[in-house]
Amino acid sequence: MQKDAYTLILEAIDSGIYRPGDRLVESELAERFGVSRTPVREALQRLETQSMLARDGRSLIVASLDHNQLAELYVVRAELEALAARLAAKHAAPEEIAVLQEMIDEDHGKLGDPAALSRANRRFHHQIHLASHNRYLVQQLDLVHRSMALLATTSLAVEGRGTAALDEHQAIVDAIRAGDGEAAAGALRAHISKAFETRLKHDAGSDAKPG
Structure with missing residues (x-):
């Protein structure tokens, strides 16, 4: 079963490919995972809603816990x-x-x-x-x-x-x-x-x- 963009990004965070403070760029993620930018954008929005990602100016970064x-x-x-x-x-x-x-x-x-x-x-x-x-x-x-x-x-x-x-x-x-x-x-x-x-x-x- 093919994994969706949300699962792919989540697994990349979980495995330490992306660490707290790292910036996630829509185009780079789409290229890395071989998917179009629309599902990546939706996945990033979902992860931000779940507090897995945070805003840093206009960028989205992997959140960290205080x-x-x-x-x-x-x-x-x-x-x-x-x-x-x-x-x-x-x-x-x-x-x-x-x-x-x-x-x-x-x-x-x-x-x-x-x-x-x-x-x-x-x-x-x-x-x-x-x-x-x-x-x-x-x-x-x-x-x-x-x-x-x-x-x-x-x-x-x-x-x-x-x-x-x-x-x-x-x-x-x-x-x-x-x-x-x-x-x-x-x-x-x-x-x-x-x-x-x-x-x-x-x-x-x-x-x-x-x-």
């Missing part, structure tokens, strides 16, 4: 993902749990590559969303994770965070496998909280550096 927006996003993400984990503990098929475990096992081989680990992390979380077997929750979490693409860096790049994150993933899967919804929700909420704390410390350190 501290307050970041905090608000993590609060919503923690609660929705905790709910997904709770539901997954109740509804996940054995095969879905096996896939989650395989992801963790494979991701230990990506510990030296923060970008690969970040992509794997998104897949892991999305698999938990699907295992909740609640389409409305999956839709809402898709929106939340779309906004996560506006973060210029991954907390998984911080030294030691990758190993800790995989240990936290294991605790989540263990609770889901045991059918313990409260433990799964608690483990997921703690995981998101730790990721947020790591990001805040990293950003504070970056801001303190000259240049």
Whole structure:
């Protein structure tokens, strides 16, 4: 199935081709993706409405999140993902749990590559969303994770965070496998909280550096 301009631009932001602050030019996008300018224009308008893009004079740039927006996003993400984990503990098929475990096992081989680990992390979380077997929750979490693409860096790049994150993933899967919804929700909420704390410390350190 051919992807539309909206999906193509969104994926380019999500994969880091376009980063916060980058200017998006209609003609360049049309040429890059091999589509006409009209669907690109419509896609840009839609992304601006969704706050994925922002105005900079007459130009459209990839939006960035300020501290307050970041905090608000993590609060919503923690609660929705905790709910997904709770539901997954109740509804996940054995095969879905096996896939989650395989992801963790494979991701230990990506510990030296923060970008690969970040992509794997998104897949892991999305698999938990699907295992909740609640389409409305999956839709809402898709929106939340779309906004996560506006973060210029991954907390998984911080030294030691990758190993800790995989240990936290294991605790989540263990609770889901045991059918313990409260433990799964608690483990997921703690995981998101730790990721947020790591990001805040990293950003504070970056801001303190000259240049």
